[in-house]
Structures are given as structure tokens and as C-alpha cells.
Amino acid sequence: MIRRILIALVAAPLVLTIVYALLDPVSTLMLGRWLTGERVERIWTPIGDMAPVLVRTVLASEDARFCQHPGIDLSELRDAIEKADELEDTRGASTITMQVAKNLFLWPGRDFIRKAIEFPLALWIDLVLSKRRIAEIYLNIAEWGPDGEFGVEAGARRAFGIGADRVTADQAALLAVMLPNPVRRDAGAPSAGVRRLAARLKARVPKEGPELTACLGLAG
Numbered sequence: 001m002i003r004r005i006l007i008a009l010v011a012a013p014l015v016l017t018i019v020y021a022l023l024d025p026v027s028t029l030m031l032g033r034w035l036t037g038e039r040v041e042r043i044w045t046p047i048g049d050m051a052p053v054l055v056r057t058v059l060a061s062e063d064a065r066f067c068q069h070p071g072i073d074l075s076e077l078r079d080a081i082e083k084a085d086e087l088e089d090t091r092g093a094s095t096i097t098m099q100v101a102k103n104l105f106l107w108p109g110r111d112f113i114r115k116a117i118e119f120p121l122a123l124w125i126d127l128v129l130s131k132r133r134i135a136e137i138y139l140n141i142a143e144w145g146p147d148g149e150f151g152v153e154a155g156a157r158r159a160f161g162i163g164a165d166r167v168t169a170d171q172a173a174l175l176a177v178m179l180p181n182p183v184r185r186d187a188g189a190p191s192a193g194v195r196r197l198a199a200r201l202k203a204r205v206p207k208e209g210p211e212l213t214a215c216l217g218l219a220g
Helices: 002-019 028-035 052-062 074-083 087-093 096-105 112-128 131-141 151-160 169-178 192-203 210-216
Strands: none
Touching: 002 096, 002 112, 028 096, 052 096, 052 131, 052 151, 052 169, 052 192, 096 112, 096 131, 112 131, 131 151, 131 210, 151 169, 169 192
């Protein structure tokens, strides 16, 4: 019985990843909030209906080499480990694909066991899903507000009262720098520190080019 349970636990995310190529998933954090009766607001938005500058800005902030690596950025991970004093200091090496693996299948926290599971899951997700689909899922399941807002559509509406398709470059930068801490950082009423971070991020967002177009299928 225990063996069957373990096999099911291993197989479930592998099968669900294939299913999520077509069906829109929810995160474990969203499920947890539903089970405890807490508020959840998520409006699934196709990546093609988001402002391209918003997609590029989030990628520049969270995973600049998203289109090049196979789910894990080994060079960034190596650098982060060499510089880190604690496991939580390696956050900068967590790719968008790794964050998708965590948000869809794993638990919060920074322990080594979760990281060890996260790595092969990220490789599998990158193998099975297109980069465009991975980015689309991330942008729709990331926590983007202090009161159960998930996904960039809910985040943009809360912060600016507009949809993700109308977000400007300045607003995109403010939304992107919320992601490490969407409870304390507010794009709608940003502190001076958040504004400084957003200005720095905006300055290094790449323009749309052939590589990004091929990777994400976006224009504009």
C-alpha cells in the first residue's frame, strides 16, 4: 500500500504536467486558501492578451535566461550557491520553471528536500511544455497581492484598476518587483524603495527581438 501511494505521488505531477499543456492549473497555495475559506481572486488570461512589455519585464526580473536554459539555470545556481550563506539566499537562482514546479506541486519553504524534488520537476516541465506555456502558467498562478490575488490580471486590476493588456512599462516594472514579497510590496501605492527597484528593472528590460519572439511568440 505504501509503495502504491509513493508511486502515485511521483506519477501525479508527471501526468498533470502533460494535462496542463491544455488545461489551466491552480497553485497549491490557491487550493490551500480555498480549503481554509480564504479569498482567492484569479482571472486566467492568455499570454497573448497581456501587454508584451509586462511579460518581458517579469522575465527580466525573475529569470533573464528563461529562453536559454532547460528549466534550471546551472550557471546562476552555481554562482548563487558560492555566494550564499543560507539556502534562502539562493532565491535568485530559482528559475520561472522552478517556481512553476513549486507553485503547482510542492509546499512553501526553502528546505533542501523540496529543492531536491523541484529540480527534476523543472526539467520535466521544460521538456513537456513550451516556453510560452510555462510563462503563461507562471503569470497566472504567481501570488500578486496581499489578499488572495493570483495572476497578473488580478494584480493589475488591484494595483491600477486596469487589465493586464493595458499595463505600461512603468506599471509593469512595479508589478514585477512585487513578486518576491506581494504582501509587503504594493505596486498601487509603492514606497520609495519599490520605486527605485522598479526604475532599475525598467532600464534593463530587453526590447522584443527575434529570440524573444521565437521563445514566447509575442509581438510589440
